[in-house]
Amino acid sequence: MADYLSILEKYKDLPGGLIEAYHALQREYNYIPEDAISQAAEVFDIPKAKAYGVATFYSYFKVGKRGRYVIRICESAPCHVAGAAEVVNALEKELGIKMGETTPDGKFTLEFTECVGQCQATPVITINCKPYAGVTPDKVTGILAEYK
Ligand code: FES
Structure with a gap:
């Protein structure tokens, strides 16, 4: 059982503590586990619906299971024009999942993102916070090998 409680309690008495705690959980797990939201309601002494509402209000927070490595593909216009769709195909093929899905071993999640500058x-x-620029379909296998 993951130790959400020790993270939650660190922020318990701070102003804006719940949001800070959710940030910390997401840093640790890459998403906010549903069980952690129930525990947050107890720790912060608020109704469960409110704890859940805060987690889902901010699009930055991801609730529910995600992979250990979250792969995001930029879908803004310059990347799109440069062939992001082919990279998407290569990633989906290599991992055996579609965009928005997580591999059954819980290792990889595929998501779209806006321009990352x-x-x-x-x-x-x-991949998590590390950017890879100038990606082509034939580079995908090599990039993923670093994480397998
Ligand atoms: S448009 Fe993709 S990184 Fe800027």
């Missing part, structure tokens, strides 16, 4: 060499993907 690396437009000098498009298309761009990020």
Whole structure:
């Protein structure tokens, strides 16, 4: 059982503590586990619906299971024009999942993102926070090998 409680309690008495705690959970797990939201309601002494509402209000927070490595593909215009769709196909094929899905072993999630400010060499993907610029379909296998 993951130790959400020790994270939650660190922020319990701070102003804006719930949001800070959710940030900390997301840093740790890449998403906010549903069980952690129930525990947050108890720790912060608020109704469960409110704890859930805060987590889902901010689009930055992702509730529910995600992979250990979240691969984001920039879908803004410059990356799109440079061939992001082919990179998407290569990633989906390599991982055996579609965009928005997580591999059954819980390792990889595929998501779209907006421009990540690396437009000098498009298309761009990020894996957790690390950007990869100038990605082509034939580079995908090599990039993923670093994480397998
Ligand atoms: S448009 Fe893709 S990184 Fe800027």
